[in-house]
Amino acid sequence: MAFTPPIPCQTGVRLADHVTLGVGGPARWFADAVPADDAARAVAAADAAGVPVLVLGGGSNLLIADAGFDGLVLRLADGGVAEQVEGADVIVTVPGGADWDAFVGWTVAAGFAGLECLSGIPGRVGAAPIQNIGAYGQEVAEAIEAVEIYDRDARERRWLPAAACGFGYRTSRFKREGRAVVLQVAFRLRPGGAPTLRYAELASRVAGQAPDLAATRAAVIAIRRGKSMVLDATDENRRSAGSFFLNPVVPAAALAEVERRLAARGQAPEAMPRWPAEGGVKLSAAWLIEQSGLARGAGEGPVGLSTRHTLALVNRGGATAADVLAFAAFVQDKVRTSFGISLEREPVAAGF
Ligand SMILES: Cc1cc2nc3c(=O)[nH]c(=O)nc-3n(C[C@H](O)[C@H](O)[C@H](O)COP(=O)(O)OP(=O)(O)OC[C@H]3O[C@@H](n4cnc5c(N)ncnc54)[C@H](O)[C@@H]3O)c2cc1C
Structure with missing residues (x-):
């Protein structure tokens, strides 16, 4: 890519070190503590050159590809209120x-x-x-x-x-x-x-x-x-992106299907948590995962469910983005097979 960023950048910065899941390859260009005007200028230049841009915050809701991000990654400067x-x-x-x-x-x-x-x-x-x-x-x-x-x-x-x-x-x-x-x-x-x-x-x-x-x-x-939902360097569940799946909002027909399957398993459908939501009924992704047979701490490999929060996928150490995606697909498959519901990922994927 023939692109020279108009602001000072580092190259090859390992993004795994800047995201809470601890996975992801290098950034082609990485600029930190960028003032707003410089950020606007740099993003405009990258857009004009067709270079992908990733605005990075604390990296707590990001899944970065193992190949990294072949573009400009920038993090904004702090300042007063x-x-x-x-x-x-x-x-x-x-x-x-x-x-x-x-x-x-x-x-x-x-x-x-x-x-x-x-x-x-x-x-x-x-x-x-x-x-x-x-x-x-x-x-x-x-x-x-x-x-x-x-x-x-x-x-x-x-x-x-x-x-x-x-x-x-x-x-x-x-x-x-x-x-x-x-x-x-x-x-x-x-x-x-x-x-x-x-x-x-x-x-x-x-x-x-x-x-x-x-x-x-x-x-x-x-x-x-x-629930291991604060960042704590001593917590065994520390490498996560918080909740990995959204609570699904389903239409009446899908809700009826979940209730039918629960009844067929001898479970009381009323026991299922639910809340009214725009566009349907919101179900608890954590409850569905648990009822599909996966308890907290489930998973044999480098990625598993948090031991304290069913919705968090945890990198237990040494995981790759591919491992995270494979385990996420396994969880989604369990829930789909059990209840016909497709869980959607919450963190943003970048570099794939
Ligand atoms: C332990 C833990 C607990 C969490 N608990 C909650 C919770 O209770 N509720 C909740 O809603 N979320 C929760 N999250 C998710 C996450 O913390 C939030 O989504 C948070 O706002 C992400 O901020 P970040 O700066 O880390 O964003 P990043 O992860 O760095 O970025 C997330 C997305 O936002 C984009 N982005 C970031 N900054 C900007 C910007 N300035 N301009 C444009 N795009 C930008 C990125 O490009 C990316 O697409 C949790 C995460 C963890 C790890």
Whole structure:
């Protein structure tokens, strides 16, 4: 490829060292701590030359190919936050390269409600809108006011209001289209606001305490730690991408089929967890995996299910991306054969 990146880049950087699953080959060009303007310039140059681009955050939702990424990988710079009071709310604008959980910790310490349930999620701020991160009763879309992107088609920087971001369950127009670099995110938060306690396990953990943001954040992190869902270098399940499969949203006919199969196995269909969702009924991917015969810790090779969370695929050490894909296909096959449901992968694949 005859391409000279217009910003300083390293070559041959091993991407396995920059993603939480710990798999993936080298990047052809790798630029770190890139300021927004330089990122826009570099992506424009790569697009003009037909060079593939991967914007990397914390690498906690990425599956990189063993062959690596034959293009430009760039990671945005961190920077300060800007605050602006608007009526009873505060609008906080944060660079895409900022660490997500450090930012959430800052909002909680400042007494700004709106993100407390999203404590402990790995990654960077710029990735949060990509799949509309969610956990324990909150989704980031609820708190996003606007997103500043570099639009790779229009070749310009611009702000999009939340309503134009196409947010859905673990998705957005950014994830669907892959044509935007998220440079900054503006959040609308509630100074002195009460924590969101919609999630039963979380509400019961903080019951009896004054329902403040700090207690809620601490409870979320404690619950997550129990499921190996925080990054912890001492945890045997540390090499994962979090939940590897989305909870399937199925139409009535597919739900009836799952219920029929459960009944045929002598199981009570009502025992299956489900939630109303746009476009159908949302089922629990973890429950389906367990009922298809795979318990936590299942898997003989270098990749298996987390010992603490059925939905997380774990690189137990020395795995390749091919191993991860093979084990994922094995799990998907078990669920499809048992219930006729196809589980979809959550992490983004790059370099394949
Ligand atoms: C232990 C663990 C627990 C997790 N728990 C949760 C959870 O509770 N809820 C949840 O929703 N997710 C969870 N995740 C998934 C992951 O942490 C989130 O999706 C997170 O937002 C990814 O951030 P990142 O910076 O690591 O993104 P990366 O993994 O680096 O990137 C993910 C995708 O976003 C793109 N991207 C990243 N930054 C930008 C940017 N600035 N502009 C454009 N595109 C960009 C990448 O190109 C890629 O396509 C978990 C992951 C792990 C490992």
